[in-house]
Amino acid sequence: MLRVAFAGTPEFALPALAALLARHSVVGVLTQPDRPRGRGRKLAASPVKSAALASRVPLAQPQTLNSPEARAALLDWHPQVLIVVAYGLILPREVLALPPLGCINIHASLLPRWRGAAPIQRAILAGDSETGVTIMQMDEGLDTGPVLLQRRLAISASHTSGSLHEALSSLGAAALLTALDGLSGGLAPLPQPSEGVTYAPRIQKAEARIDWSRDALEIERQVRAFNPWPVAETALEGEPLRILAAQAEPDATTRNNDPGKVDKSADPGAIIAVNDDFMRVRCGRGCLRVTEVQRPGRRRLAVRDYSHSVALTGRQLG
Numbered sequence: 001m002l003r004v005a006f007a008g009t010p011e012f013a014l015p016a017l018a019a020l021l022a023r024h025s026v027v028g029v030l031t032q033p034d035r036p037r038g039r040g041r042k043l044a045a046s047p048v049k050s051a052a053l054a055s056r057v058p059l060a061q062p063q064t065l066n067s068p069e070a071r072a073a074l075l076d077w078h079p080q081v082l083i084v085v086a087y088g089l090i091l092p093r094e095v096l097a098l099p100p101l102g103c104i105n106i107h108a109s110l111l112p113r114w115r116g117a118a119p120i121q122r123a124i125l126a127g128d129s130e131t132g133v134t135i136m137q138m139d140e141g142l143d144t145g146p147v148l149l150q151r152r153l154a155i156s157a158s159h160t161s162g163s164l165h166e167a168l169s170s171l172g173a174a175a176l177l178t179a180l181d182g183l184s185g186g187l188a189p190l191p192q193p194s195e196g197v198t199y200a201p202r203i204q205k206a207e208a209r210i211d212w213s214r215d216a217l218e219i220e221r222q223v224r225a226f227n228p229w230p231v232a233e234t235a236l237e238g239e240p241l242r243i244l245a246a247q248a249e250p251d252a253t254t255r256n257n258d259p260g261k262v263d264k265s266a267d268p269g270a271i272i273a274v275n276d277d278f279m280r281v282r283c284g285r286g287c288l289r290v291t292e293v294q295r296p297g298r299r300r301l302a303v304r305d306y307s308h309s310v311a312l313t314g315r316q317l318g
Contacts, residue, residue, distance in 0.1 A: 005079035013085035015173035028077035103138040106172040114200040115143035122200035124225035133172040135179040146189035160227040212269035216248035216286035245292035269318035
């Protein structure tokens with residue numbers, strides 16, 4: 001059993017914290033300060049803070065770790081290892097050097113692919129067939145530390161960033177325990193290869209705007225990658241419309257698909273037809289079957305229900 005300190009903030013970190021509480025001695029938790037949330041902008045605790053308080057684990061919420069005062073709690077806990085999962089603060093050299101077994105991070109990609117803040121969304125957007133988690137020893141670079149182990153996971157056509165987030169969170173927690181067991185058994189970290197490095201910059205809300213002149217399969221990935229946030233968005237003749245679920249038609253994946261065969265008179269963004277479960281939207285290449293939408297200030301709706309109150313066929317999105 002190790003003396004473990006934990007640094008994390010969002011829900012993604014919760015399975016790892018729960019796994020550590022069950023197997024090791026968690027001597028303290030670092031999480032970000034409370035932030036304003038919701039319409040009332042009231043201060044709210046992070047998911048990790050709530051979990052730490054529920055488990056009665058010592059807690060600290062420094063604004064930064066760059067000063068001796070901010071690091072005081074971590075020093076007092078005397079951890080053998082610091083586990084970092086989506087913490088959100090940069091660890092200075094003094095923190096990286098503090099635990100005898102170092103600082104270990106769970107990263108939601110197969111490093112060196114998708115270093116950075118948004119690896120899950122970027123993997124879906126790029127059409128990757130698989131992703132996974134990397135357990136690594138942290139250094140001063142951006143996700144550049146040596147790798148202890150990796151676990152792979154196939155990305156299916158039904159994965160959204162939300163569902164993939166949950167799957168990788170659980171996978172990462174199990175992999176972390178394996179890695180910690182291996183530390184005492186001689187598990188050696190290996191340097192990341194220099195080939196295959198890509199970066200996953202933070203998602204910007206403007207990226208969620210749909211460009212209907214693009215390939216239907218690319219738009220499908222955009223819808224999946226931005227669910228649950230920021231949610232792919234278009235407009236129906238001036239009114240914002242969020243697209244929560246959609247699938248490219250099968251022929252949109254073939255190289256020889258001619259969008260002109262779909263409807264030569266339809267511009268990209270035109271709603272060609274409304275079926276029982278979807279509306280068929282013309283794209284720059286192929287068609288997209290949109291199955292779930294949301295209007296401003298309204299609940300999310302299946303297109304089946306939406307089409308009962310709004311005439312859709314022949315109208316234009318964009």
